[in-house]
Amino acid sequence: MCATALSLGVAELVAGLTGPGSSPVIAVGETLIDAAPTPVKDFTVRTLGTGDKPMLVGGILIVLALVSVGAGMIAVRRPVAGDAVVALFGVVGAMCALTRPVARWYDAVPALIGAAAGVIALRLLARAALGGHPRPASARARAGRSDALASPARTHESGLPGRRRFLATSGAAASLALVTGGGGTLLAARSGASDSRAAVRLPRPQSPARPLPAGFRTAVPNMPPFFTPTGDFYRVDTALLVPKVRAADWQLRVHGMVQRELRLSLADLLGRGLTERDVTLSCVSNEVGGPYVGTARWLGVPLAQLLREAGVRAGADQLLSRSVDGMSIGTPVEAVLDGRDALVALAMNGEPLPLAHGFPARLLVPGLYGYASATKWVVDLELTTFAGADAYWVRRGWARNGPVKTASRIDIPRPFSRPRPGPVAVAGVAYAQHRGVAGVEVRIDAGPWTQATLATQVSPDTWRQWSFRWNATPGLHRIEVRATDGAGHLQPQARAQPFPDGSTGWHSTVVTVA
Numbered sequence: 340m341c342a343t344a345l346s347l348g349v350a351e352l353v354a355g356l357t358g359p360g361s362s363p364v365i366a367v368g369e370t371l372i373d374a375a376p377t378p379v380k381d382f383t384v385r386t387l388g389t390g391d392k393p394m395l396v397g398g399i400l401i402v403l404a405l406v407s408v409g410a411g412m413i414a415v416r417r418p419v420a421g422d423a424v425v426a427l428f429g430v431v432g433a434m435c436a437l438t439r440p441v442a443r444w445y446d447a448v449p450a451l452i453g454a455a456a457g458v459i460a461l462r463l464l465a466r467a468a469l470g471g472h473p474r475p476a477s478a479r480a481r482a483g484r485s486d487a488l489a490s491p492a493r494t495h496e497s498g499l500p501g502r503r504r505f506l507a508t509s510g511a512a513a514s515l516a517l518v519t520g521g522g523g524t525l526l527a528a529r530s531g532a533s534d535s536r537a538a539v540r541l542p543r544p545q546s547p548a549r550p551l552p553a554g555f556r557t558a559v560p561n562m563p564p565f566f567t568p569t570g571d572f573y574r575v576d577t578a579l580l581v582p583k584v585r586a587a588d589w590q591l592r593v594h595g596m597v598q599r600e601l602r603l604s605l606a607d608l609l610g611r612g613l614t615e616r617d618v619t620l621s622c623v624s625n626e627v628g629g630p631y632v633g634t635a636r637w638l639g640v641p642l643a644q645l646l647r648e649a650g651v652r653a654g655a656d657q658l659l660s661r662s663v664d665g666m667s668i669g670t671p672v673e674a675v676l677d678g679r680d681a682l683v684a685l686a687m688n689g690e691p692l693p694l695a696h697g698f699p700a701r702l703l704v705p706g707l708y709g710y711a712s713a714t715k716w717v718v719d720l721e722l723t724t725f726a727g728a729d730a731y732w733v734r735r736g737w738a739r740n741g742p743v744k745t746a747s748r749i750d751i752p753r754p755f756s757r758p759r760p761g762p763v764a765v766a767g768v769a770y771a772q773h774r775g776v777a778g779v780e781v782r783i784d785a786g787p788w789t790q791a792t793l794a795t796q797v798s799p800d801t802w803r804q805w806s807f808r809w810n811a812t813p814g815l816h817r818i819e820v821r822a823t824d825g826a827g828h829l830q831p832q833a834r835a836q837p838f839p840d841g842s843t844g845w846h847s848t849v850v851t852v853a
């Protein structure tokens with residue numbers, strides 16, 4: 340285990356120099372994320388939520404530790420076999436790093452150097468375990484299998500010096516693992532992306548968001564704010580490590596079925612006269628009543644402006660966007676050009692995009708789920724056709740087009756809370772981006788539906804808060820909600836899972852009034 344730890348530490352140190360994406364643990368983890376079948380991914384997201392990433396890394400480390408124990412026991416008797424196991428770790432790490440979508444040839448280097456360090460450490464540890472001598476063949480023959488596995492140090496006369504030397508070598512390997520691993524982490528943190536973000540000066544919008552109308556939020560205490568604080572905004576992506584892009588290294592390319600190719604720097608975009616809009620973003624993986632939805636004030640360049648400038652050629656129906664970490668997302672060109680506020684967003688809630696939300700630029704197309712529109716760390720916009728290319732999630736069976744389905748959620752009272760009898764404030768949000776929310780109804784214990792009080796609509800592209808005064812009687816009660824969108828369509832009651840095009844069903848909350 341110490342040899343494996345040293346191997347990982349050295350690999351992290353080298354990866355600190357060769358750049359993100361070359362860390363073998365991260366590369367293996369991201370390969371597993373991409374390879375996970377949809378039911379497995381669904382299950383992990385459902386049970387672990389956004390804690391799935393630390394769990395994945397932890398799982399990889401546990402598997403490595405277990406295999407390492409076996410390798411160590413083998414290495415004492417057959418050094419070459421021990422080497423082979425450590426080398427295999429290196430090869431798997433290198434292969435994963437090399438097959439990432441944006442891999443460079445030298446991304447294999449950290450895993451291979453790490454494996455070499457691991458082999459040397461394992462040899463030294465095995466020798467120390469045997470008291471400094473390779474185990475003589477006669478002793479090997481005499482000792483049964485179980486003896487060799489139980490305590491290699493026992494082959495030495497007294498046992499003590501061998502054990503001491505083994506512990507000292509282990510300690511040295513473990514310390515070196517911490518130092519190299521820590522050094523690698525420090526190196527990786529020096530990407531300069533945070534400084535680059537801090538240096539961005541946002542201009543005032545040329546087209547500001549409409550002033551917030553009176554009554555745009557309900558007055559119910561403890562109701563989540565209309566604008567989701569940036570720090571609370573949900574995060575969904577396949578990146579095990581947040582891509583750290585420096586504005587100076589960044590460029591957005593528009594190409595494919597266009598009249599002329601565009602290449603734009605962040606300064607080019609910031610200088611264009613920016614558009615500010617309030618938009619609710621939601622994830623197709625959100626369950627009924629779930630948390631993967633948020634509203635922010637975004638600032639950016641109209642995406643339609645860029646496409647018109649590039650000149651979309653006839654027949655191009657898909658805007659295939661790609662990120663610096665190899666994500667691909669397909670958006671209907673029609674949705675971008677139909678007049679809605681599709682943006683190359685550069686800022687969120689008055690600040691440059693946080694690194695986790697796509698610094699320096701991301702897409703945003705109101706009315707479409709994030710997987711079909713909201714590419715973070717975007718670097719490449721290709722005009723193409725749906726017939727000609729499938730985006731990342733489409734290759735995994737998700738729908739080509741991702742219009743958001745009408746949804747409503749009860750935020751207050753909390754599930755299983757115990758309100759007092761009498762008037763109880765019920766409140767929540769409803770959203771049907773780009774169609775707007777026309778009505779929200781609430782019912783108690785499957786009784787008659789009653790209209791909730793709607794907050795003023797900020798925009799059809801944002802969620803709408805609602806509230807309902809319930810005269811609660813003692814006992815166990817179920818509160819249900821449903822919304823009607825701006826087109827007059829009632830939110831469907833039938834429960835559907837998020838796969839393949841978004842969940843449906845009415846949200847409900849159970850409380851005990853006492």
Ligand SMILES: Nc1nc2c(c(=O)[nH]1)N[C@H]1C(S)=C(S)[C@@H](COP(=O)(O)O)O[C@H]1N2
Pocket residue numbers: 572573574575576577578620621622623662663664666695696697708709710713714715716
């Ligand atoms: N590069 C990249 N962009 C991405 C994703 C991703 O995995 N990688 N996930 C998409 C999905 S599924 C959603 S719901 C939104 C979430 O955006 P947020 O993390 O800023 O809330 O980002 C989208 N953009």
Ligand SMILES: [Mo]
Pocket residue numbers: 575621622623624708709710
């Ligand atoms: Mo998503």
